[in-house]
Amino acid sequence: xxxxxxxFARPAQPVQVALRGYVGALKTIDVVIDGRPARLLxxxxxxxxxxxxxFAQEIGCAPWGQITAFRMNGDRVSFxxxxxxxxxxxxxxxxxxxxxxxxxxxxPEGLPPIDGIAGLDxxxxxxxxxxxxxxxxxxxxxxxxRRVTRGLRAGRIRLAREASGAGLTxxxxxxxxxxxxxxxxxxxxxxxxxxxxxxxxxLGSVDDIAVGVDGAAPVEVHPEIVADLxxxxxxxxxxxxxxxxxxxLACQRAWWRx
Numbered sequence: 001x002x003x004x005x006x007x008f009a010r011p012a013q014p015v016q017v018a019l020r021g022y023v024g025a026l027k028t029i030d031v032v033i034d035g036r037p038a039r040l041l042x043x044x045x046x047x048x049x050x051x052x053x054x055f056a057q058e059i060g061c062a063p064w065g066q067i068t069a070f071r072m073n074g075d076r077v078s079f080x081x082x083x084x085x086x087x088x089x090x091x092x093x094x095x096x097x098x099x100x101x102x103x104x105x106x107x108p109e110g111l112p113p114i115d116g117i118a119g120l121d122x123x124x125x126x127x128x129x130x131x132x133x134x135x136x137x138x139x140x141x142x143x144x145x146r147r148v149t150r151g152l153r154a155g156r157i158r159l160a161r162e163a164s165g166a167g168l169t170x171x172x173x174x175x176x177x178x179x180x181x182x183x184x185x186x187x188x189x190x191x192x193x194x195x196x197x198x199x200x201x202x203l204g205s206v207d208d209i210a211v212g213v214d215g216a217a218p219v220e221v222h223p224e225i226v227a228d229l230x231x232x233x234x235x236x237x238x239x240x241x242x243x244x245x246x247x248x249l250a251c252q253r254a255w256w257r258x
Contacts, residue, residue, distance in 0.1 A: 010126065014144040015092040018136050023111055025190050025237045027134050029118050032088040033098070034059040038115040041103065042137070044130075045072075045186030045234065046119030047167035048079060050101040055115040056082055063100040069163040072184060072194070074230050077101070079163070087122060092139045096122060097166060120249065121168040129246040132257075134187060134237065140246065148246055154253040155215020158182060170247060172235065172254060173214045176202045181232040183213075187240050192224035195233035200225050216243065216256035 019027035019042055029042040036059050038051065047069050056063055063080035070076055079099035087094050103117055120128075127140040129148060140148065158171040173180035181199045193211065195203070200223065203209050212218040219239065244257040 011092055011139055011141050014138050014141050015090055016131075016136050016138040017090040017092075019131075019134050022114070025134070025241070026188065028114065029089070029137065031118065031122075034085050040116045040118040041114055041188075042118050043186070043188035044120055044240070045169055045184055045188050046117050047121070047169050048099050048163050049096065049117065049119050049122050050079055050099040050103070051082065051116035052104055052114070053100055053102055056100045059085065061085075061098075061100065067099065067163045067166060069167060070230065072186070072231055072234055073226070073228050089122070089139075094122065096124075099163075099166070119168060120170060120247075121166065123249060124168055125250050127246060127248045127250070129244060130187070130240060132241070132244050134241040145246070145248070148244075149255045152255045152257065153215055154248075154255055155213065157185075157214075157247065157252050157254045159249065159252060160184075168249070170249075170254075171231075174203075174232075175212045175214070177204065178202050180214075184231050184234040185240060186234040187237045189234050189236040191236060193221045193233065193236050193239055194226050194229060195223045196229040196231070197225055197227055199232040211239075213256065215254055217258065 019029055022028045027042045028039050031038050061082040065081040066078050068078050079101045082098040082100050084095055085098045087096050104113055127145045129138040156173055160169045161167055170185045171182040173182055208220050208222050210218040210220050246255040
């Protein structure tokens with residue numbers, strides 16, 4: 001298999017970085033952007049990686065322009081551009097376009113300040129493993145990917161590139177008698193596994209549901225039904241954290257391990 005992601009350089013050795021606790025089940029990741037350390041909220045559903053206006057000023061970024069994305073309930077979110085930056089994560093190096101958004105202004109009062117939010121776009125074209133408990137993230141080498149996926153069946157995923165094509169989120173299929181539903185992988189979702197009303201109807205239940213994510217063993221959950229979702233639904237942090245999850249962001253494959 002090949003894709004545009006093959007143009008990205010895979011690390012010669014796997015690179016692992018801790019995901020540290022922030023508030024509740026939320027996690028942060030330590031990165032270095034243009035030579036300056038940053039503590040970013042890690043969220044697989046973020047779409048684009050952004051920094052706060054204060055941090056943008058520290059790295060000499062003068063925000064300009066605008067891109068627009070949408071939350072899963074349809075709310076519009078606008079970002080300014082920050083341009084190309086050098087990002088280093090425990091030895092993993094990448095050039096990435098970053099954006100500016102005042103995350104601290106929308107977080108509840110009293111939380112520790114943070115420098116921005118990190119999405120999967122930081123790892124575009126790579127294979128990454130989210131370690132059980134969302135305790136760490138590992139960027140796989142070609143060899144380590146073969147090792148961690150040996151003997152496992154690959155599940156399908158879709159990559160969504162919102163925000164004028166700059167973003168990257170992952171959707172995974174859930175099987176129903178009528179066909180597949182596609183759920184956003186959202187480690188920032190601290191509520192229950194979310195379903196739209198039509199998705200719940202397709203699964204044929206109003207109570208607990210056995211969710212069969214492609215490539216993973218079925219898990220019985222009590223979903224949260226959200227009427228205004230613009231997607232079929234969203235996995236939550238608890239579901240993702242119950243596995244070691246390897247995502248091939250070049251060839252659109254996933255491997256789940258309990």
